[in-house]
Amino acid sequence: MAFIQLEKEGHVAVLTIDRPKALNALNSEVLKELESVIDSIDAGETRCLIITGAGEKSFVAGADIGEMSTLTKVQGEAFGKTGNDVFRKIETLPIPVIAAVNGFALGGGNELAMSCDIRICSENAVFGQPETGLGITPGFGGTQRLARLVSPGMAKQLLYTAKNIKAPEALRIGLVNAVYPPEELMPAAKKLASQIADNAPIAVRACKKAVNEGLEKGMDDAIVLEEKLFGDCFETEDQIGGMKAFLNKEKHAPYQNK
Ligand code: CAA
Numbered sequence: 058m059a060f061i062q063l064e065k066e067g068h069v070a071v072l073t074i075d076r077p078k079a080l081n082a083l084n085s086e087v088l089k090e091l092e093s094v095i096d097s098i099d100a101g102e103t104r105c106l107i108i109t110g111a112g113e114k115s116f117v118a119g120a121d122i123g124e125m126s127t128l129t130k131v132q133g134e135a136f137g138k139t140g141n142d143v144f145r146k147i148e149t150l151p152i153p154v155i156a157a158v159n160g161f162a163l164g165g166g167n168e169l170a171m172s173c174d175i176r177i178c179s180e181n182a183v184f185g186q187p188e189t190g191l192g193i194t195p196g197f198g199g200t201q202r203l204a205r206l207v208s209p210g211m212a213k214q215l216l217y218t219a220k221n222i223k224a225p226e227a228l229r230i231g232l233v234n235a236v237y238p239p240e241e242l243m244p245a246a247k248k249l250a251s252q253i254a255d256n257a258p259i260a261v262r263a264c265k266k267a268v269n270e271g272l273e274k275g276m277d278d279a280i281v282l283e284e285k286l287f288g289d290c291f292e293t294e295d296q297i298g299g300m301k302a303f304l305n306k307e308k309h310a311p312y313q314n315k
Pocket of ligand 1: 078079080082083118119120121122123140161163164165166168187188191194195196197199
């Protein structure tokens with residue numbers, strides 16, 4: 058892989074987008090590699106994935122403007138589909154995904170972060186959807202995920218003005234969960250990932266499915282989905298062992314994903 062690195066540490070994997078000459082901007086090649094790496098993740102072995110950008114300045118500075126500059130309408134739509142398909146794979150990956158936003162998260166970069174389950178960032182992070190300033194709309198899910206993550210009014214303000222916001226404002230509007238000094242970001246992401254990986258993987262994966270799929274349903278159907286996923290956890294070794302340990306006032310043994 059020329060642009061993507063994947064490192065595994067126990068049950069946690071760290072995916073780094075590494076295209077320094079363009080502040081990790083996403084061109085077709087980067088998207089292709091990203092899709093291939095996401096497809097390769099074994100959700101049994103890896104229990105939490107962290108996505109970050111190489112270097113100290115940028116998470117991802119957007120889709121590649123040079124590549125987009127000459128696209129036709131048909132090619133533009135196809136480029137949007139390419140990005141959307143990859144980001145949807147990240148969003149629906151069975152395991153939780155944390156975006157460790159270490160700098161610019163603009164356009165496709167913010168859209169990538171929003172396709173993750175949890176976003177944390179460094180103090181130097183900058184977020185925004187600059188697309189209307191370039192004559193386009195966001196094309197990798199930004200109009201949809203931003204309006205679902207922050208208020209519709211705030212999403213529209215960010216989309217219409219194309220103004221960037223800094224980390225404290227991203228925290229205030231709920232786009233990120235926490236802000237850290239740059240050197241503390243990856244340790245914090247790994248600590249969070251370990252806390253997730255320590256819990257029963259079947260239950261964690263069921264929580265992700267319940268929240269993501271439940272949000273697309275009405276409440277009556279959503280709670281039925283939860284009942285089904287709740288029921289699925291019973292009779293697993295991890296449920297039996299986890300509850301037995303609690304009742305015996307013991308610390309549970311490491312969960313086995315069974
Ligand atoms: N695409 C292509 N190249 C990019 C890029 C992008 N999105 N962002 C940065 N680069 C390149 C620059 O062209 C520059 O290359 P050269 O050294 O060859 O000139 C290099 O990365 C470094 O960038 P700057 O010199 O501009 O660095 P800076 O610190 O002065 O500014 C920045 C940093 C504010 C992030 C600025 O680079 C910038 O505004 N980038 C564009 C951000 C943007 O508009 N992103 C949205 C793209 S549209 C999109 O993503 C659509 C979608 O939804 C699918």
